[in-house]
Amino acid sequence: MNQLPPEQALLSSVNIDKPLPRRSVYRSKLGRQRIFELYQKTLNDLPFKVRHQIVPTSYGKTFLSMAGNPDAPPILVLPGMSIAGPMMLEFFEELQKNHLLIAPDLIGQPGHSEDVPFPNKKQAYGQWSLEILDHLGLKRVGIASASFGGSIALELTAMAPERVGKQVLVVPAGLTPNLPYFKLYAGLAVNWMAYRWWPFHAEQAIPYKWLKRIARPLSRSLTQDNLDYFDAVIRHTAFWRHRPAGPFTKGDFAESVTPTFAIFAQKDFVFPHRATLANAKQSLPMAEMAILEESAHMPSDADMVPMHARISAYFDGSI
Known part of the structure; x- marks a missing residue:
């Protein structure tokens, strides 16, 4: 009998047909199946090989997707909220040429990590990150992060700067002194709940017309795959249901922190540009900084093309 390759066997063993646990991130088994279908599609579309590993932590099992040369310098790739590891490998695709990328699915968020709520406690994400590094035997890593993942990177940096090398923060959480919760709930959450509960959006002549409208505060140029997800x-x-770590300020970081490359969006609805940038300049030493002048919170592919070249140069030592 033919056996599946180890990475496919690991994927096929993850809770696809099991009952939903109490307080699952998924609203139904059908919904979980849909997320897993899109997860698998992202994996299938990647132009490079991806390996998988499950790491035990005190917060739950963590599913890792890894790409690149196992002997190359490691980079921990930390995702935005509700974004799984393979999507982050796709976003930071250029880096797998010269590095080993390690992209976890966040516990309690869509993906193959344990489906339990992650505790909203100070240093929980930092400790979770340290447990992953310890399990993999990594004394020091680079970090590439986006949005929610930026706050995890910053918490790890504040807790254990000796474990963090170079890091890239793309539209990071964790540096905004006061999140605009009222604006976020009024401008995003209300519309999202309406989209969920009123199914007439599926009957529109132009697919996702309403979805594109309510997504505009986050992104002006979503691809078809983005819209499906x-x-x-x-x-x-x-x-x-989870909150990013932080906010972090200058007093949270040691003077030994490695200079960072940070990218901000000038029209960021989630992390307002002016206050976030001012705090970042005071809090972190910067190797380089970039501002996407026309970008909302989720940069377009066109926005990121020049940024990816600069990110690669930063990690490869050209900056």
Whole structure:
């Protein structure tokens, strides 16, 4: 009998047909199946080989997707909220040429890590990150992060700067002194809940017309794959049940912190540009900083093309 390759066997063993646990991130088994279909599609579309590993932590089992040369310098790739590891490998695709990328699915968020709520406690994400590094035997790593993942990177940096090398923060959480919660709930959450509960959006002549409208505060240029996933997250998951770590300020970081490359979006609805940038300049030593002048919170592919070249140069030592 033919056996599946180890990485496919590992994927096929993850809770696809099991009952949903109590307080699952998924609203139904059908919703979980839809998320897993899109997860698998992302993996299938990646132009490079991906390996998988499950790491035990005190917060739950963590599913890792890894790409690149196992002997190359490691980079921990930390995701945005509700974004799984393979999507982050796709986002930071250029880096796998010269590095080993390690992209976890966040516990309690869509993906193959343990489906239990992650505790909203100070230093929990930092400790979780340290447990992953310890299990993999990594004394020091680079970090590439986006949005929610930026706050995890910053918490790890504050707790254990000796474990963090170079890091890239793309539109990071964790540096905004006061999140605009009222604006976020009024401008995003209300519309998202309406999209979830009123199914007439599916009957429109132009698919996702309403979804594109309510996504505009986050992004002006979503691809078809982006829209498919955004639709699944809103309709099938308990989105926004976790909070990013932080906010962090200058006093949270040691003087030995490695200079960072940070990228901000000038029209960021989630992490307002002016206050976030001012705090970042005071809090972190910067190797380089970039501002995407026309970008909302989720940069377009066109926005990121020059940024990816600069990110690669930063990690490869050209900056």
